[in-house]
Amino acid sequence: MIGADEPDGLALEVRVQGIVQGVGFRPFVYTLANRYELSGWVANDTTGVTISVQGPHASVEAFMEDLTCKLPTAARIDSVDVRSRQACIPPASPHFTIRQSSVTGQKNTLITPDLHVCPDCEAELFDPNNRRYRYPFINCTNCGPRYSIILDTPYDRPNTTMSRFQMCPACLAEYRNPLDRRYHAQPIACGDCGPTLRLTDTAGQPIPAEDAIEAARDRLADGQILAVKGIGGFHLIVDPRNPAAVATLRSRKRRYKKPLALMCRDSETASKFVSMGAFEKATLESAPRPIVLLDKLAPNPLAPDVSAGTMQHGMMLAYTPIHHLLLDGRFDALIVTSANLSDDPIEFRNDEAIENLSAIADAFLVHDRDIHARVDDSVLLCWTSDHTGPKTMPVRRARGYAPDFVPLPQSLPPILALGAELKNTICVNRGNQAFLSPHVGDLKRGKVLTAFHQTIAETVRQHGVTPELMVCDLHPQFLSTEYANSQSDLPILQVQHHHAHMAAVMGENGLCDRPTIGVVFDGFGLGEDGNNWGGEFFVGSYASVQRVGHFSNFKLPGGDRATREIDRIAIGFLFDLYGENAFNLDLPVMRTRPEEELRILQTMIGRSVRTPLTSSVGRLFDAVAALTGVRSEIQYEAQAAIELEALAGRGGFRRDACLPVVLRSDSQGRILVDTHALMAEIAQLAVLPVKSLQEISHRFHATVVLSICEVCGRLRDRFGISNVVLSGGVFLNRFILSQTTDELARRGFDVFSHRQLSPGDGGISYGQLLVGGYSLLDNPHIAT
Amino acid sequence: MNKIHEECVVLDHGTGGLLSGQLVSDVIVGTLGDVYVGLMEDSFVAKLDTVGFLAMTTDSFVITPQIFGNGDIGKVAVCGTVNDLAVSGATPKFLTLALVLEEGLPIRTLRQIIASVRDAALEANVKIVAGDTKVVKCGEVDKIFINTAGVGFVPDRYTHLRPRSIRDGDDIIVSSSLGNHSIHILSMREGLGFEQRVLSDCAPLNHMLDSLLARHAAAIRCMRDVTRGGLGTVLNELATEQSLLITLDEERLPIQIETRMASEMLGVNPIYLANEGCVCLFADPAYSADIVAELKKHTYGRQAAVVGRTRKATDGKVLMIDRDGDSTIVEHLQGMELPRLC
Numbered sequence A: 001m002i003g004a005d006e007p008d009g010l011a012l013e014v015r016v017q018g019i020v021q022g023v024g025f026r027p028f029v030y031t032l033a034n035r036y037e038l039s040g041w042v043a044n045d046t047t048g049v050t051i052s053v054q055g056p057h058a059s060v061e062a063f064m065e066d067l068t069c070k071l072p073t074a075a076r077i078d079s080v081d082v083r084s085r086q087a088c089i090p091p092a093s094p095h096f097t098i099r100q101s102s103v104t105g106q107k108n109t110l111i112t113p114d115l116h117v118c119p120d121c122e123a124e125l126f127d128p129n130n131r132r133y134r135y136p137f138i139n140c141t142n143c144g145p146r147y148s149i150i151l152d153t154p155y156d157r158p159n160t161t162m163s164r165f166q167m168c169p170a171c172l173a174e175y176r177n178p179l180d181r182r183y184h185a186q187p188i189a190c191g192d193c194g195p196t197l198r199l200t201d202t203a204g205q206p207i208p209a210e211d212a213i214e215a216a217r218d219r220l221a222d223g224q225i226l227a228v229k230g231i232g233g234f235h236l237i238v239d240p241r242n243p244a245a246v247a248t249l250r251s252r253k254r255r256y257k258k259p260l261a262l263m264c265r266d267s268e269t270a271s272k273f274v275s276m277g278a279f280e281k282a283t284l285e286s287a288p289r290p291i292v293l294l295d296k297l298a299p300n301p302l303a304p305d306v307s308a309g310t311m312q313h314g315m316m317l318a319y320t321p322i323h324h325l326l327l328d329g330r331f332d333a334l335i336v337t338s339a340n341l342s343d344d345p346i347e348f349r350n351d352e353a354i355e356n357l358s359a360i361a362d363a364f365l366v367h368d369r370d371i372h373a374r375v376d377d378s379v380l381l382c383w384t385s386d387h388t389g390p391k392t393m394p395v396r397r398a399r400g401y402a403p404d405f406v407p408l409p410q411s412l413p414p415i416l417a418l419g420a421e422l423k424n425t426i427c428v429n430r431g432n433q434a435f436l437s438p439h440v441g442d443l444k445r446g447k448v449l450t451a452f453h454q455t456i457a458e459t460v461r462q463h464g465v466t467p468e469l470m471v472c473d474l475h476p477q478f479l480s481t482e483y484a485n486s487q488s489d490l491p492i493l494q495v496q497h498h499h500a501h502m503a504a505v506m507g508e509n510g511l512c513d514r515p516t517i518g519v520v521f522d523g524f525g526l527g528e529d530g531n532n533w534g535g536e537f538f539v540g541s542y543a544s545v546q547r548v549g550h551f552s553n554f555k556l557p558g559g560d561r562a563t564r565e566i567d568r569i570a571i572g573f574l575f576d577l578y579g580e581n582a583f584n585l586d587l588p589v590m591r592t593r594p595e596e597e598l599r600i601l602q603t604m605i606g607r608s609v610r611t612p613l614t615s616s617v618g619r620l621f622d623a624v625a626a627l628t629g630v631r632s633e634i635q636y637e638a639q640a641a642i643e644l645e646a647l648a649g650r651g652g653f654r655r656d657a658c659l660p661v662v663l664r665s666d667s668q669g670r671i672l673v674d675t676h677a678l679m680a681e682i683a684q685l686a687v688l689p690v691k692s693l694q695e696i697s698h699r700f701h702a703t704v705v706l707s708i709c710e711v712c713g714r715l716r717d718r719f720g721i722s723n724v725v726l727s728g729g730v731f732l733n734r735f736i737l738s739q740t741t742d743e744l745a746r747r748g749f750d751v752f753s754h755r756q757l758s759p760g761d762g763g764i765s766y767g768q769l770l771v772g773g774y775s776l777l778d779n780p781h782i783a784t
Numbered sequence B: 001m002n003k004i005h006e007e008c009v010v011l012d013h014g015t016g017g018l019l020s021g022q023l024v025s026d027v028i029v030g031t032l033g034d035v036y037v038g039l040m041e042d043s044f045v046a047k048l049d050t051v052g053f054l055a056m057t058t059d060s061f062v063i064t065p066q067i068f069g070n071g072d073i074g075k076v077a078v079c080g081t082v083n084d085l086a087v088s089g090a091t092p093k094f095l096t097l098a099l100v101l102e103e104g105l106p107i108r109t110l111r112q113i114i115a116s117v118r119d120a121a122l123e124a125n126v127k128i129v130a131g132d133t134k135v136v137k138c139g140e141v142d143k144i145f146i147n148t149a150g151v152g153f154v155p156d157r158y159t160h161l162r163p164r165s166i167r168d169g170d171d172i173i174v175s176s177s178l179g180n181h182s183i184h185i186l187s188m189r190e191g192l193g194f195e196q197r198v199l200s201d202c203a204p205l206n207h208m209l210d211s212l213l214a215r216h217a218a219a220i221r222c223m224r225d226v227t228r229g230g231l232g233t234v235l236n237e238l239a240t241e242q243s244l245l246i247t248l249d250e251e252r253l254p255i256q257i258e259t260r261m262a263s264e265m266l267g268v269n270p271i272y273l274a275n276e277g278c279v280c281l282f283a284d285p286a287y288s289a290d291i292v293a294e295l296k297k298h299t300y301g302r303q304a305a306v307v308g309r310t311r312k313a314t315d316g317k318v319l320m321i322d323r324d325g326d327s328t329i330v331e332h333l334q335g336m337e338l339p340r341l342c
């Protein structure tokens, strides 16, 4: 520094990590640097963004402040690391540049989730004077596909499925202009140079149409089923006002009862069908554009079959230009459901989709922008309690969230967690960041297993992780466990299902590694004693737990079969409770089968033939639904529990509504909630003529809440712990979730539930990763 | 005292003393009659006039109840070993018979079981050439365990019948309704009431397979008998070992309606239920219709059907395709089928 001037300037080099690529971060930095008349450069690399600036001291400081608080909407900074800070002489004529991406080094960039159409692009889409008027692939740095089209990092056009489209001069000019909203928008395109939409028949042959969108809309209006390629895969779209069309969709897709999701252009239109407060509206409009479960309005102009038997519609807002064009001015709402055959993975490649969906869809609206990674729509529910205020809880975490990380409470060694068998997701981590895959599905389905293998390979590669340990479920026959056993190169840790659930809810709430009470209620997980668990009370933490209580075991006559024919569970209770006298009970459930079948069940129950035991609260809901005649068989998972919840209504928890809670203890001193005593009470209420299903359901729900509170009270007395975490699919029941939260809070507990992850098995992989990570910290030998 | 000896097996029946000799010569050899060709020497020695390859196998049999509706453990012990030989392309010739008896087993029951051994051996045209009898204390076995070993001869032209002969595109054929033996036994044991309507399929298959091979050996790649673990287990073993993608059409699986009803009540998948007289074979699809027709001519093959096909693949897997075209993985069971659903 030789010169006449004093070095009153400042030179900084900083590394920024977070969601900083593909979201207009560099142009933002460029604009900011120019505003403060600073010199230097900004560059993307495989680990984030590096910025070098120099200029007058005050200007550099101001620049740094704006950098973190005036971010573009889709960006998020997780860390700013100042690598060098030196005094300097401010350059006389400031010059700031955006440098080419460098491709060396470790992969640490966060890949951005896919983004919904931003308001600017939406306005241009419908502006006849704009050069992208009605162009179905309009996007900018604030919106458009990301994760689903990215092949590799750094995020640059050659690393996306857009690489095959050569930009026209107009697009190129925008792409190169740091002051343009489309500067380095990798999926940039227009009608002259970008992807095109076409309508095809079920053989993939083009259907001639002047305007593919208009032709598609005509078909929808005629009651046809359209397969439409979206961001993360294909959807099946149908007009929800047309009962015949809805019925056809259901029978062809073989989804006979499960509710179908709806899409509207904006929340104003959506409020014609569902009721929403400010919180629900904000959730619906939130950046990931999830499907939100919202209460139906009555009367409702839609076919009743859209979501029969439930109080709610799954509602989402249009998130791609194609959706906006399809809805615009003609449809208030469309049924938009993932395009797959029952539970197969969502279709995402043109040829496969046309082949596999030709018996479902009448026509296909496809395009030539390839989807690299499939990703389903996310599903959220909104709930509230006095204690927490309004909150959301994911039912399925996928598009809009994946592949963003979920923080871990501390940095853990690299681990690959393989998840459960149903609603499978997998999870890997880099330090304290856990990356969950989107929903993979039910591994027992032939096609899902292939998707599972692809997801593992892709997730590990994309995040540049070399796992030291593989974690899977305790169940030896889960296909994820079999996968782990087939990989010889890594040590394996098998984690009990409900322990993983508990670790997941602790981890995402950032709880430290301290003894906690875990209440985990779900449908099924193999327990350490070989029985089927699902109504568990634990005391413990990440690396280990102790089973300190559970709902007392009851019978599942016929094993898995009883999870579909739920009357078997109720019949199991009745024969246990009343023996031969069960035949004399005037209960709806005793009338569902011929006597011959009841006799066989009686023998199976009496002699424990093919009759495993379970402590599952999910199954207890089924038993109550069957006992009271709500239904005796289910067509989709949790159907009976959902209907029972609808009957319970929204009334709060009342102590006087509760049935007696009978607590016992077993030989190991565990607290048992006596399920037989509870079912005997329900049976008394349900003896024909059943007075009020609403009342029975309400009282049952309240009793489950009271049982939780009483057991937690005893555990607090015994262990001196007052942190309670709630997990497992049963806590998707809003009555149970909100009333348990409030009642525990009233009794002085600190209560935590899921916010970012599903309480169902979709969150298991993250919990497995935590159990594995903390076990590894405690005992590094596992991995050697 | 003597009376008891006549009625029940006692420990002294297995000591090698006089009482042992009586039991063997009177009850066992006496009942077996001409089927028994052993000479009470240390081993059976025979001059071979057959050319070809020697096939040998052994199996131990433990069944509760020992005597069931249409058969007993004696019949199963002969058929099991005969069928193991026959599916290898062998003509079964000689069997050994080793018994482990529980003290207190009624002699009458033993006679009945040995008579079944005799009848099955007569039907299968095999000779019993050596035997052994032990008696153990009450509770050490459940009434009776039987081990049989068998020897047969495989003509040169049948030596290709092995798993590695299976080719891409082969059809899979089964010869009888699946799962009847399991359901019959389970229903007998637990009193489920299906035992009258679902009978065990236990039978020696060697004559049927003989005549099948005589006509169609060149079109048949490999045969397996479907026993414990059912078709699901047989196919998974082959799929893994030979890297095959096997697809089964659920609708084509021959399953007796009552067996299906019983399976549904019990919540078991018939694909994992045992047979004792069912062969699964892999064949050139051009000849599978002829093979099925040939099997159907025989009493034990009347339910024969093509049920699936094979593909060469990178890793082995068995898929079940249902009526709607949905595919589900047929897993390789590790132990008992455990519940797994949420």
Ligand SMILES: [Fe+3]
Pocket (backbone or CB within 6 Å): A497, A501, A522, A523, A524, A525, A728, A729, A760, A761, B342
């Ligand atoms: Fe679970």
Ligand SMILES: [Mg+2]
Pocket (backbone or CB within 6 Å): B058, B059, B080, B084
């Ligand atoms: Mg054998």
Ligand SMILES: [Zn+2]
Pocket (backbone or CB within 6 Å): A117, A118, A119, A120, A121, A122, A139, A140, A141, A142, A143, A144
């Ligand atoms: Zn935009």
Ligand SMILES: [Zn+2]
Pocket (backbone or CB within 6 Å): A167, A168, A169, A170, A171, A172, A189, A190, A191, A192, A193, A194
């Ligand atoms: Zn262009």
